[in-house]
């Protein structure tokens with residue numbers, strides 16, 4: 092009898108699954124095992140790593156295009172690696188402070204001329 096839900100090629104919880112991040116600017120690559128095991132960052136391991144990398148080097152690693160939620164009224168601002176948490180962060184700030192928050196996504200392409208930026212404004216709920 093074989094279980095169709097089980098892929099025999101992938102044992103569950105294999106630590107080899109830790110994602111690899113590369114940065115062509117630093118010409119380095121990192122294994123995120125530390126973030127997964129020590130920080131228990133889980134799904135946010137890559138995001139955590141990318142934000143730390145930006146904080147220390149001023150740029151993001153390869154294949155990461157941050158979403159920036161920036162308040163238009165106060166210095167609050169946060170960076171996220173996915174639209175959903177970024178939007179949630181912006182909406183939460185707007186709800187609590189009645190501030191409008193700009194949500195920006197810069198897709199960093201190899202070709203800098205192709206750099207696209209999209210911008211959304213999260214307006215506070217005025218009810």
Ligand SMILES: [Zn+2]
Nearest residue numbers: 114116117148
């Ligand atoms: Zn780098």
Ligand SMILES: [Zn+2]
Nearest residue numbers: 162165188190
């Ligand atoms: Zn604000």
